[in-house]
Amino acid sequence: MKLKKIAVSGFKSFVDQTNVRFSAQIVGVVGPNGCGKSNIIDAVRWVMGESSAKLLRGDSMEDVIFNGSSTRKPVGRASVELLFDNSLGRIKGYYQSFSEISVKRILGRDGKSDYRINDKRVRRKDVLDMFRGTGLGPRSYSIIEQGMVSRIVESKPEELRAFVEEAA
Amino acid sequence: MKLKKIAVSGFKSFVDQTNVRFSAQIVGVVGPNGCGKSNIIDAVRWVMGESSAKLLRGDSMEDVIFNGSSTRKPVGRASVELLFDNSLGRIKGYYQSFSEISVKRILGRDGKSDYRINDKRVRRKDVLDMFRGTGLGPRSYSIIEQGMVSRIVESKPEELRAFVEEAA
Amino acid sequence: TRVRFEETYTILNKNFSNYFPKLFGGGKASLSLTSDDWLTTGITVLAQPPGKRNSTIHLLSGGEKALTAVSLLFGLFELNPAPFCIMDEVDAPLDDANVDRFCDTLRSLSQHAQIIVITHNKITMQAANNLIGVTMNEPGVSRIVSVDVERAIELVES
Amino acid sequence: TRVRFEETYTILNKNFSNYFPKLFGGGKASLSLTSDDWLTTGITVLAQPPGKRNSTIHLLSGGEKALTAVSLLFGLFELNPAPFCIMDEVDAPLDDANVDRFCDTLRSLSQHAQIIVITHNKITMQAANNLIGVTMNEPGVSRIVSVDVERAIELVES
Ligand SMILES: Nc1ncnc2c1ncn2[C@@H]1O[C@H](COP(=O)(O)OP(=O)(O)OP(=O)(O)O)[C@@H](O)[C@H]1O
Ligand SMILES: Nc1ncnc2c1ncn2[C@@H]1O[C@H](COP(=O)(O)OP(=O)(O)OP(=O)(O)O)[C@@H](O)[C@H]1O
Numbered sequence: 342m343k344l345k346k347i348a349v350s351g352f353k354s355f356v357d358q359t360n361v362r363f364s365a366q367i368v369g370v371v372g373p374n375g376c377g378k379s380n381i382i383d384a385v386r387w388v389m390g391e392s393s394a395k396l397l398r399g400d401s402m403e404d405v406i407f408n409g410s411s412t413r414k415p416v417g418r419a420s421v422e423l424l425f426d427n428s429l430g431r432i433k434g435y436y437q438s439f440s441e442i443s444v445k446r447i448l449g450r451d452g453k454s455d456y457r458i459n460d461k462r463v464r465r466k467d468v469l470d471m472f473r474g475t476g477l478g479p480r481s482y483s484i485i486e487q488g489m490v491s492r493i494v495e496s497k498p499e500e501l502r503a504f505v506e507e508a509a
Numbered sequence: 510m511k512l513k514k515i516a517v518s519g520f521k522s523f524v525d526q527t528n529v530r531f532s533a534q535i536v537g538v539v540g541p542n543g544c545g546k547s548n549i550i551d552a553v554r555w556v557m558g559e560s561s562a563k564l565l566r567g568d569s570m571e572d573v574i575f576n577g578s579s580t581r582k583p584v585g586r587a588s589v590e591l592l593f594d595n596s597l598g599r600i601k602g603y604y605q606s607f608s609e610i611s612v613k614r615i616l617g618r619d620g621k622s623d624y625r626i627n628d629k630r631v632r633r634k635d636v637l638d639m640f641r642g643t644g645l646g647p648r649s650y651s652i653i654e655q656g657m658v659s660r661i662v663e664s665k666p667e668e669l670r671a672f673v674e675e676a677a
Numbered sequence: 678t679r680v681r682f683e684e685t686y687t688i689l690n691k692n693f694s695n696y697f698p699k700l701f702g703g704g705k706a707s708l709s710l711t712s713d714d715w716l717t718t719g720i721t722v723l724a725q726p727p728g729k730r731n732s733t734i735h736l737l738s739g740g741e742k743a744l745t746a747v748s749l750l751f752g753l754f755e756l757n758p759a760p761f762c763i764m765d766e767v768d769a770p771l772d773d774a775n776v777d778r779f780c781d782t783l784r785s786l787s788q789h790a791q792i793i794v795i796t797h798n799k800i801t802m803q804a805a806n807n808l809i810g811v812t813m814n815e816p817g818v819s820r821i822v823s824v825d826v827e828r829a830i831e832l833v834e835s
Numbered sequence: 836t837r838v839r840f841e842e843t844y845t846i847l848n849k850n851f852s853n854y855f856p857k858l859f860g861g862g863k864a865s866l867s868l869t870s871d872d873w874l875t876t877g878i879t880v881l882a883q884p885p886g887k888r889n890s891t892i893h894l895l896s897g898g899e900k901a902l903t904a905v906s907l908l909f910g911l912f913e914l915n916p917a918p919f920c921i922m923d924e925v926d927a928p929l930d931d932a933n934v935d936r937f938c939d940t941l942r943s944l945s946q947h948a949q950i951i952v953i954t955h956n957k958i959t960m961q962a963a964n965n966l967i968g969v970t971m972n973e974p975g976v977s978r979i980v981s982v983d984v985e986r987a988i989e990l991v992e993s
């Protein structure tokens with residue numbers, strides 16, 4: 342199961358419809374401070390079902406919706422889509438036979454999140470279930486966010502235990 | 510008052526008598542990870558009277574004494590000396606007329622610290638008094654240690670207040 | 678869940694003590710438990726960079742701590758290998774020799790998973806097969822540009 | 836001590852909002868109090884990098900947060916200017932454009948104080964007038980070598 346593309350619009354600093362394509366085994370993401378690199382990681386965790394605004398560096402979930410810049414007005418909704426190549430059938434269950442899988446999450450200012458898999462509306466739980474067993478998820482160790490390394494370094498023995506329990 | 514030299518021996522990874530000379534206005538300190546750069550900062554804070562082992566990244570004050578490597582045995586004492594050029598008379602009080610001022614701290618495995626100013630034994634309080642008013646001291650903002658930037662970034666409003674109170 | 682925790686801990690310990698010498702170019706490391714009771718015990722990290730004595734993670738240098746934490750994170754990743762792994766500036770505190778070994782490890786991880794690495798380090802940029810540039814030419818608005826390594830080094834400097 | 840705190844806060848706020856635009860190449864920042872009671876109030880940091888909206892420090896990026904903290908630390912240093920200022924790898928999360936502005940600020944600070952900066956960043960190394968190399972050729976034992984910039988870049992890579 343390969344990640345082919347992330348399509349974002351209205352999510353944090355990605356106000357316009359933007360596609361991030363991954364076409365190689367090792368892909369580097371570069372750019373000046375504050376240009377939006379870590380926002381891409383937030384987008385991936387959000388669409389996989391992240392429910393805590395604080396873990397997405399915001400005060401409320403609405404903080405993920407583009408809230409304006411010196412030249413642009415705030416928008417009314419955020420949308421992120423992950424497109425996977427599942428031709429090897431790595432995702433188990435109902436979706437195993439699909440060669441491409443699209444997972445989407447949309448949020449309006451009314452606070453309601455709308456999840457879709459291959460354009461069919463589903464619940465958040467369905468997204469979590471689909472990823473179960475693949476090693477992916479909003480808090481999986483496949484995403485090492487900025488600052489996580491120094492958090493691990495400074496953690497006390499009981500905190501390290503909690504890390505391991507989450508992975509179990 | 511210019512810092513001319515730091516003389517260390519038996520302090521952390523600086524087991525042999527070593528002189529670090531500062532002969533320019535902007536001095537860069539470089540070297541691979543783990544080679545001893547931050548230990549130099551610990552040496553400066555220690556000789557100025559730092560009394561907390563934890564702030565020197567150790568469990569007990571004895572952790573500042575060289576405790577061996579794959580080829581060397583542990584030693585019995587740590588010694589750090591700061592040599593200042595005071596020809597402008599910036600240090601007030603008794604020492605104002607000295608053109609050079611040496612501050613030294615020696616620690617044996619017996620746990621007793623011995624402070625000296627210009628080779629005369631003094632108390633820790635005398636060292637703190639001498640530096641008062643110069644902006645220097647074991648916890649002054651003239652020393653920005655590794656990790657302090659991310660600690661400030663993550664601090665809560667009441668912690669930021671404590672930072673400002675310490676500076677007052 | 679006790680058995681599960683014990684199993685996870687044992688595998689993680691093996692993974693971690695595998696990655697550590699690869700990233701440090703030698704030395705050894707392991708996890709240890711703070712008590713005999715599996716249900717309440719904490720976990721400490723013992724690390725011995727090459728040529729040094731064994732110590733807890735707190736006595737290490739900034740870069741040594743970071744590299745130890747990265748070894749642990751790679752060990753955790755291997756517990757549940759996902760189809761991709763995204764890393765956000767984990768190479769920032771490392772010197773060039775450690776970044777080289779970090780890149781070697783990325784290459785071996787990339788045999789089984791897609792690796793996406795956010796970085797300012799030019800050595801890591803060169804280790805990637807493909808680079809994605811993120812810019813904010815219009816203030817506050819992020820866009821994607823495709824870049825090659827030379828262009829990327831320019832982009833970071835702009 | 837209430838008056839002293841109020842005075843210190845006011846001067847620090849001025850210093851901080853002075854350093855911020857120098858380090859960011861524009862924008863503005865200030866401190867603000869969480870309550871009217873001087874004796875118990877906390878302090879929050881409001882920062883607005885160039886071209887962005889005003890926000891608390893938590894919504895900024897990793898590099899923007901670090902640069903904001905450095906502006907605050909320089910503001911604190913100016914409260915009690917000492918004969919020297921030592922900095923330990925504060926430039927690690929910054930991109931090259933921000934490192935350039937950081938070095939400009941070091942040059943202006945060096946008018947009144949000796950600056951000692953521990954760094955892995957080649958731009959900062961070049962901004963220094965003199966470099967001190969620390970090596971551990973004998974494992975576990977630190978020594979000082981004098982280096983020039985080219986040699987320093989080699990040293991970091993060894
Ligand atoms: N008492 C001691 N005796 C011997 N070695 C010690 C002692 N205390 C600390 N050390 C060693 O000093 C090393 C750390 O040095 P330091 O923190 O100065 O590195 P650094 O040059 O700042 O590296 P980095 O670039 O990673 O921050 C550790 O590896 C540790 O083993
Ligand atoms: N809802 C939002 N609307 C508009 N802009 C936002 C929103 N949320 C965050 N931002 C902006 O995104 C920027 C942060 O981006 P991000 O953290 O991705 O930067 P980065 O490229 O990772 O930088 P660094 O290299 O410093 O880590 C901030 O400056 C912030 O103003």
Ligand SMILES: [Mg+2]
Pocket residue numbers: 378379380487765896897898
């Ligand atoms: Mg970032």
Ligand SMILES: [Mg+2]
Pocket residue numbers: 546547548655738739740923
């Ligand atoms: Mg260090």
